[in-house]
Amino acid sequence: MRKFGQLLSAMIYQNIAVIIVVGIIRGIFGIYGYFYNDRILLLVNPIYHTLLPILLAYTGGRLLGGQRGAVVSAVVTYGFTLASSVPIIIGAMMIGPFVGWMIDYIERKIKDKIPVGYELLILNTLTAIVGVVLTIVCFLYVGQILSFAIKSINNFIQAIINSWWLPFSAFLIEPGKVLFFNNIINYGILSPLGIQQAKEIGKSIFFLLESNPGPGLGVLLAYWLKTRNEKRKIVGLSMFIHFIGGIHEIYFPFVLRNWKLMLAVIGGGITGNIIFQSFGGGLV
Structure with missing residues (x-):
């Protein structure tokens, strides 16, 4: 549990600057800000919906699966973001480490069986194939399911806050x-x-x-x-x-x-x- 907590902590604090950027933009240029500017506010939704989830997943994938795990996690999460109608920040924090772990597991299993000189080609190709499969699955199926789950969680949370x-x-x-x-x-x-x-x-x-x-x-x-x-x-x-x-x-x-x-x-x-x-x- 402690290692899991450290992983989640690292994913957040290594990307905390992006979260603060959005907070400052909304605090200064938002509806209740000091200098309301609807054009500058156009930056907020893409950051929430796309950039932040991808960065979180990238970080989680890198921590468990190195650079290849990070790249595949980012691509898979991008498929998530296209299929989801709500920000999938929570989903990105789950999928990033999972994909990173999967890439690392596959590499460890086959690394010793790859002929000398073909490591880069085979590992990158295999990683790409895994990325293609996971991205398509997330884009076609998981994104909608996750959107429904997050909406339900939001409604439940709002009910708790109001109680x-x-x-x-x-x-x-x-x-x-x-x-x-x-x-x-x-x-x-x-x-x-x-x-x-x-x-x-x-x-x-x-x-x-x-x-x-x-x-x-x-x-x-x-x-x-x-x-x-x-x-x-x-x-x-x-x-x-x-x-x-x-x-x-x-x-x-x-x-x-x-x-x-x-x-x-x-x-x-x-x-x-x-x-x-x-x-x-x-x-x-």
Whole structure:
């Protein structure tokens, strides 16, 4: 699970600049931006629908299948984008690593059986054949199925956001963070959902749920009030690193040292989520 979380994390943060570019464009030139410009906004949909999914899949394919895995993942995902009526960011994060792993597996199985001097020709040809088959299948069949699934997920998510169940996601998020599953929760689940929702309504509450530093700050503040001397200095530095630096992992050992504090971070998470939801909070 940890390796899977690291893979998802790498796919997102290696392409984070593209996501920020879209956020800045929408924030400045969007409907609620400072300088509304419908012509500049024409850049947004192609980035969401085509460029970002391809980059995510390319990165996932490269991490597991090298350059050939990256190229095939990008081509297959392009077939996805042409067949889908919605952004397939979540689908790209699944298909990229899968295709990369498949290419790597095929290469390892046949590499020793290829005559010397024919490696480049045979491996590239075989890779192309795999790419052709997967691209056609995704274009004709998988794209439509995935579009329907993503639309259903979006409707379900919107229903949850409009209900009062969302704050209680802290029962899963906060213990998961403390057990060092924060990357899986954030990059594997919440960030793709947030990107998808931001495309639809211009902002997303999902960017705030795991990244909220409030519960961790509360725990560290309590430790700071109860400790003295050198320990207090250490906790004070931890507060700065956590709240200003954004490094959640700094407070996890404090909770693991006293399991009763798990209730504290869950309560803090629920409180923060209620505030976000009540005031229509979200990030672009």
